[in-house]
Amino acid sequence: MPSALPIADPAPDDGMLPPSAAQGAESRDLGIYVHVPFCRVRCGYCDFNTYTAEEVRGVSRSDFADQAIAELDLAASVLERSGLPARPVSTVFFGGGTPTLLPPDDLVRMLEAVEQRFGLAEGAEITTEANPDSIDAAGLERLAAAGFTRLSLGMQSAVPHVLGVLERTHDPANVPLRVAEARAAGLAVSLDLIYGTPGESMADWSRSLDAALAEHPDHLSAYALIVEPGTKLARQIARDEVPPVDDDLHASFYELLDSRMAEAGYCWYEVSNFALSPEQRSRHNRSYWTGQDWWGIGPGAHSHVGGTRFWNVKHPAAYAQRLAAGLSPAAGRETLDEETRRVERVMLETRLVEGLSADALSPEGRTAIAGLIADELVEPASAFRGRVVLTRRGRLLADAVVRRLLPDD
Numbered sequence: 590m591p592s593a594l595p596i597a598d599p600a601p602d603d604g605m606l607p608p609s610a611a612q613g614a615e616s617r618d619l620g621i622y623v624h625v626p627f628c629r630v631r632c633g634y635c636d637f638n639t640y641t642a643e644e645v646r647g648v649s650r651s652d653f654a655d656q657a658i659a660e661l662d663l664a665a666s667v668l669e670r671s672g673l674p675a676r677p678v679s680t681v682f683f684g685g686g687t688p689t690l691l692p693p694d695d696l697v698r699m700l701e702a703v704e705q706r707f708g709l710a711e712g713a714e715i716t717t718e719a720n721p722d723s724i725d726a727a728g729l730e731r732l733a734a735a736g737f738t739r740l741s742l743g744m745q746s747a748v749p750h751v752l753g754v755l756e757r758t759h760d761p762a763n764v765p766l767r768v769a770e771a772r773a774a775g776l777a778v779s780l781d782l783i784y785g786t787p788g789e790s791m792a793d794w795s796r797s798l799d800a801a802l803a804e805h806p807d808h809l810s811a812y813a814l815i816v817e818p819g820t821k822l823a824r825q826i827a828r829d830e831v832p833p834v835d836d837d838l839h840a841s842f843y844e845l846l847d848s849r850m851a852e853a854g855y856c857w858y859e860v861s862n863f864a865l866s867p868e869q870r871s872r873h874n875r876s877y878w879t880g881q882d883w884w885g886i887g888p889g890a891h892s893h894v895g896g897t898r899f900w901n902v903k904h905p906a907a908y909a910q911r912l913a914a915g916l917s918p919a920a921g922r923e924t925l926d927e928e929t930r931r932v933e934r935v936m937l938e939t940r941l942v943e944g945l946s947a948d949a950l951s952p953e954g955r956t957a958i959a960g961l962i963a964d965e966l967v968e969p970a971s972a973f974r975g976r977v978v979l980t981r982r983g984r985l986l987a988d989a990v991v992r993r994l995l996p997d998d
Contacts, residue, residue, distance in 0.1 A: 597923040600899050604663055604917030606671040607924055610895035614673045617895070620680040620876045621664075621703050623657055624887030625688040626905055629723075632756045635820065638889030638903050639686045648905040654695040657886050658702040659912045664884045665706040667917070673894070677708035679881075680873035683717040689724040693731040699886075700735060709736070714872045716741055716779075721763035726770040733774040739871075740771040741779040741810075747800035748793045751786045754831060756821075761800070768804045777869060779808035784842040786814050787822075787831040794842050795849075802853050807869040809855065810862050811846050813839050843985050858942045860984045878937045880930070888918075896925045936991050944971055944978035945994075954994040966990050 627650055628639045669675070681703055683696060696717060703709065716739040717732060729740065746752050747761045764780075771778050780801050784794050801809060816823050816834055825831045847857065855863040859878065864870045876883055877893075885892040888908040891900045899922030902908050911918045925933070931949060938945040947955050958977060961967040966986060971978035983990050 597921045600917060600919035600922045602916045604667040604919060606667060606673075606894055606897055608672065609924065610897045611672040611674075612895060614676070614882065614895055618679040618876055618881040619676045619707070620682070620873055620881060620883035621661075621678050621707075622873070622883055622885045622890060622892075623681070623683045623688070623699055624885060624890040625653065625683060625685040625691060626888050627653075627685065627690050628687050629690065630756060630758050637686070640905065645905055648909060650691060652909065653691060653887075653905075654698050656909050656912055657699050660886045660918060661699075661702045661706050663912070663917060664886070668884075668894070675707075677710040678703055678713060679710045680714045680876060680883075681709075681716070682873040685718060687720050687723050688717050689719040689728065693724075693728040696732060696737075697735040700737070704736075714738055716871070716873060718743060718781075719767070720757075721759040721761075721767050724767065726773070729767075729770050729774040729776060733776050737776065739777045739779060739808075740767070741781060742767055742771075744780045744797075744801060745783045746786065746789070746793070747797040748789070751789045751793055751797070754786050754788055754822075755783065764800070765804055768806070777807045778804070779810065779871065780804065780806045782809065782811040783814050784811060784846065785834055785839040787826065787834060791838070791841060791845065794845060798846065798849050802849065808862070808864045808871060809850065810871075812861050813843070840985055844981070847981050847984070856942070857984070860940045860979075860987050875941075878941060880934060880937075892919075896930055898923050898925065932995060935994055939977055939979065939991055939994065940984075940987055942978070944968075944976040947972075947975045947977060950977075950994060953996050957993045957996065961990060961993060966993075 624638070626639050627645070628641055631639060631641055681700060688696060700715060715737045717737060718741045720743050742764065744764050745755060745757050747764070749761065752759070752761070768778050782797060782801060814834060816826060822831070826833050850857065850863045855865055857863050858870050859874070862871065862874065882894045883892060884894070885901065887901065888905045889901055889903040891898065899919045901918040902911060902920045908918045934949050935945060935954070938949070947958065958967060958972050961977070961983070962969050962972060965980055966983035967990070968978045968980055977994065979987065979990060
């Protein structure tokens with residue numbers, strides 16, 4: 590969730606959605622994302638809407654759960670008044686920030702509020718992110734007992750100097766402890782890694798993969814570091830205090846990642862995501878990639894309902910004030926036209942293991958598939974089934990593939 594909000598239309602104070610949002614809603618899943626914007630330390634690479642205690646004046650973390658529950662009340666009312674059918678929630682994801690800086694009881698109260706206002710679908714996936722030093726065995730047991738099903742642990746790297754550049758403060762030795770505690774509580778475990786940190790070597794990356802795979806996580810996400818403008822890391826690179834990101838090395842890192850994951854029995858299902866089985870894929874993230882509905886709770890959180898996208902005010906104080914006044918915290922919104930939705934579908938579904946149906950492409954895009962096969966970017970067999978499924982080389986060059994499928998007008 591980047592910290593900069595898009596420029597679009599103002600959102601109405603009552604939060605009401607346009608009539609188009611209800612069209613086809615019965616065929617879409619509904620998810621809830623809760624953005625907890627608090628961190629102990631703001632990492633130098635991070636562009637998310639997060640705040641340390643010193644940055645959030647006039648707002649108490651202890652009030653956040655009540656504010657989030659107030660927005661859940663609003664969401665339930667808006668969806669009903671906007672003509673959308675009642676749907677149980679399929680996935681709930683607590684992200685941030687560091688959700689587990691809140692007491693476990695606060696996370697449980699928010700989950701209970703989701704269930705009371707919407708209901709939870711049978712087998713609903715309930716995830717919280719955590720840092721290795723932000724929760725303990727008792728907290729994990731409390732969450733599991735309340736219905737949480739997954740822990741997404743921000744490992745990032747096993748190498749101290751890499752963590753230092755990223756300004757991650759946790760002890761790498763805490764990762765296996767948290768994994769063991771989560772498993773003992775009955776939670777599935779996902780590990781998050783970042784590769785391509787300035788100064789990270791291939792040996793460093795291999796060491797991190799070794800450490801992650803030694804824990805046999807159910808799921809692993811590995812993202813190439815993107816240096817976002819305006820971050821501390823971007824300024825450090827501009828001042829030559831740390832070396833720039835090496836795109837060629839990024840490619841080598843991804844190739845090693847893909848090989849090692851396959852050797853360990855993991856299957857890719859999205860360019861940066863791997864799971865031991867289809868059941869362990871992140872259903873919540875798939876809802877983003879496949880155009881389902883989700884409501885984002887919290888400061889700066891983004892939502893998408895039936896082709897209408899909207900986002901909340903960023904600052905926790907402004908968020909709290911609007912809810913206290915009985916107003917929607919949404920700052921702006923946009924309703925996507927059919928062509929924009931088609932382009933976004935191509936951009937997102939191309940990254941999935943199931944691939945993209947060629948029916949979503951323009952005639953020029955369908956013609957481009959032959960060239961992508963010749964360049965070994967698309968699996969030849971998939972094209973015979975009318976789909977675009979990327980090869981490893983295609984995944985490595987996913988953005989370039991999309992540009993070929995969406996030629997300039």
